[in-house]
Amino acid sequence: MNKKIAIVSPVYNDWDSYFQLVNEIKNCHSGLDVMIDMFAIDDGSDEVRDVPEGGHFSEGNITRLEVLHLIHNMGHQRAIAIGLSEVFQREHYDAVVVMDADGEDRPEDVFKLIQAFLEDPNRIVVAQRTKRSEGWLFRRLYALYKLLFRGLVGTRVDFGNFCILPSFALERLAFDSNTWNHLAAAIIRSNLPFRRIQTERGVRYSDRTKMSLEPYVIHGLSAMSVFSDRVFVRIMIVFALLAFLAFCGIIAVIWIRLFTDLAIPGWATSTVGILLLIAFQALLFLGIASFTLLYQRTSPSLIPARDAPKYIRSRKILFSNDGA
Numbered sequence: 014m015n016k017k018i019a020i021v022s023p024v025y026n027d028w029d030s031y032f033q034l035v036n037e038i039k040n041c042h043s044g045l046d047v048m049i050d051m052f053a054i055d056d057g058s059d060e061v062r063d064v065p066e067g068g069h070f071s072e073g074n075i076t077r078l079e080v081l082h083l084i085h086n087m088g089h090q091r092a093i094a095i096g097l098s099e100v101f102q103r104e105h106y107d108a109v110v111v112m113d114a115d116g117e118d119r120p121e122d123v124f125k126l127i128q129a130f131l132e133d134p135n136r137i138v139v140a141q142r143t144k145r146s147e148g149w150l151f152r153r154l155y156a157l158y159k160l161l162f163r164g165l166v167g168t169r170v171d172f173g174n175f176c177i178l179p180s181f182a183l184e185r186l187a188f189d190s191n192t193w194n195h196l197a198a199a200i201i202r203s204n205l206p207f208r209r210i211q212t213e214r215g216v217r218y219s220d221r222t223k224m225s226l227e228p229y230v231i232h233g234l235s236a237m238s239v240f241s242d243r244v245f246v247r248i249m250i251v252f253a254l255l256a257f258l259a260f261c262g263i264i265a266v267i268w269i270r271l272f273t274d275l276a277i278p279g280w281a282t283s284t285v286g287i288l289l290l291i292a293f294q295a296l297l298f299l300g301i302a303s304f305t306l307l308y309q310r311t312s313p314s315l316i317p318a319r320d321a322p323k324y325i326r327s328r329k330i331l332f333s334n335d336g337a
Contacts, residue, residue, distance in 0.1 A: 015046055015047060015048050016046070016047045016048070016107045016108070016127075016131065017047075017048050017050070017105060017106050017107050018047050018048065018049050018050070018106065018107065018108055018109070018110060018127060018177075019049075019050045019051075019052060019100045019103075019106045019108075019109040019110070020038070020049060020050070020051045020052065020109070020110045020111075020112060020123065021052045021054060021093060021096035021097060021100060021109055021110070021111050021112075022034070022051070022052070022053055022054065022096075022111075022112055022113060022114040023054045023056050023089050023092035023093055023096065023113070023114070024053045024054065024055055024056065024058065024114050025055075025056040025057065025058055025086065025089075025092075026058045026059055027114060027115065027219065028058070028061060029218070029219070030114050030115050030116060030217075030218040030219055031053055031114040033116070033218050034112075034114050034116065034120060034218070035051060035075065035078060037120040038051070038073070038074070038075065038120045038123060039073030039074070039075050040073065041073075041074075041120050041121055041123070041124055045074075045124055045127055045128060045131070047074055047127055048074060048076045049074045049075050049076065050075075050076055050077040050078075050079070050106070051075060051077065051078050051079070052079050052080075052081060052096055052099065052100065053078075053079070053080045053081070053114070054081050054083065054092040054093070054095060054096040055080050055081060055082045055083060056083055056086050056087055056088070056089070056092040057083055057084075057085045057086030057087070061080060061082070075332070076333070076334055077330065077332065077333045077334075078330070078331045078332040078333070079328060079329065079330050079331065079333075080328070080329045080331060081095070081096065081099055081325055081327075081328055082325070082326045082327045082328070082329065083095065083324050083325060083326060084324050084325070084326045087324060089174075089232075090174075090193065090194060090195055090196060090232075090235060091193055091194075091324075093111055093174060093192075093196055094192045094193050094196070094317040094321065095317065095321040095324055095325065096111075097109060097111070097178070097183060097186060097187055097192065097196075097317065098187050098317040098318050098321035098322070099321065099322075099325070100183065101183050101184060101187040101318060102318070102322075106180060106183075107134075107179070107180055108127075108130050108134070108177050108178060108179050108180060108183075109177070109178050109183055110123055110126060110127070110176070110177045110178075111174050111175065111176055111177075111178070111196065112174070112175050113174065113175070115217050115218060115219065116215050116216055116217045116218040116219075117214050117215045117216075117217055118140070118174075118175040118215060119212065119213065119215035122140060122175070122212045122213075122215075125140075125210060125212065126138050126140060126175075126176065126177040126210070127177060129177070129208070129210055130177045130179065133208070134179050135179065135206065136179070136206040136207055136208050137176060137177070137178055137179065137182050137200060137205055137206065137207035137208070138176060138177045138207065138208055138209075138210060139172040139175070139176040139197070139200070139207055139208070139209055139210075140172060140173070140175040140176060140209075140210060140212040141171060141172045141209040141210065141211055141212065142172075142173075142211075142212060142213065142214050143211050143212070143213055151229075158233050162233070162236065162237065164247075165237065165240075165243070165244045165247055165248075166237065166240040166243050166244060167243060167247075168201060168240070170195075170197050170198050170201060170236055171209075172197055172209060173197055174196050174197065175212070176196075176197075176200070176207075182200075182203075182205050185203055185205060186199060186200070186203065186205075186317075187317050187318040188316055188317070188318050188319075189202075189203055189316075189317070190314035190315055190316055190317075191203070191239040192317050193315050193317060194235040194236075194238050194239055195232075195235045195236040195238070195239050197236070198235075198236040198237075198239035198240065199239055201239075202239050202240060241306075241309060242306060242309070242310070245302050245303075245305060245306040245309075246306070248298075248302050249299055249302045249303060249306075252295045252296070252298045252299040252302065253295070253299055255291065255292075255295040256291075256292045256295035256296050256299065259288045259289070259291045259292035259295065260288075260292055262284075262288045263285050263288045263289065263292070266281050266284045266285050266288070267281070267285070269281070
């Protein structure tokens with residue numbers, strides 16, 4: 014029995030790359046008995062091109078090519094969340110693949126993910142890149158970020174968006190507010206079972222990249238936001254410990270001043286003043302972190318399955334041989 018697979022890809026002003034991706038997926042001879050519907054999530058592009066001349070897919074695995082036009086630019090992760098919610102609403106897919114359209118997620122690896130899913134349909138399969146090809150500075154900053162993330166969160170995110178989600182996992186993530194911010198982090202936070210497979214980074218269809226340092230920083234903070242309660246608790250522990258050590262230092266200074274001859278005139282007053290200032294600031298930040306965490310726990314969340322449809326302006330089928 015054919016498996017029905019959806020492929021969701023966010024696209025922003027890079028339609029040449031997307032249609033090249035579609036053609037390469039069509040031309041991959043996977044030998045897998047699957048039908049593929051492809052969904053391009055138009056993340057507020059300036060213009061959307063139609064299927065290029067000669068772009069016919071009837072001889073491949075692709076049975077449908079559809080574009081979802083968003084009302085405005087939502088950002089990479091939220092475009093993915095909207096696409097996943099749309100696929101979930103269709104209710105007839107065995108699994109959904111999430112991949113970028115720039116060529117770094119290789120078309121041949123799509124079928125590696127699908128094969129791994131067919132072998133074990135009870136787990137998410139994520140693609141873990143064996144090596145990175147970015148510059149020296151980026152790799153050093155990324156290593157620093159991973160160290161900071163591990164310290165604040167207590168876990169690591171060592172894979173990206175490229176993955177395949179079985180239908181049961183799609184349903185869970187479609188109702189998970191964390192999916193709005195960071196898919197990979199939401200997978201880890203959800204405690205859904207997943208496995209990693211090794212893949213290589215592909216070559217970008219276009220030499221230029223649209224991401225500067227700022228989007229990378231936002232992307233990293235978005236991953237942390239999924240674990241914000243853990244981050245706040247760890248920050249609270251640090252500030253509580255700092256306040257405790259400051260008060261211990263004040264007691265030690267007073268004891269030295271009153272019961273020993275080691276104190277230098279004027280030293281005790283200055284030291285106690287500095288320690289009191291440190292203790293006050295630590296308690297202040299502790300209170301701010303506590304109330305921020307409480308506010309976060311009580312504030313309403315965006316649920317992709319519920320809220321995503323209102324961000325879709327229109328849908329357009331570019332190709333279909335499934336009778337639609």
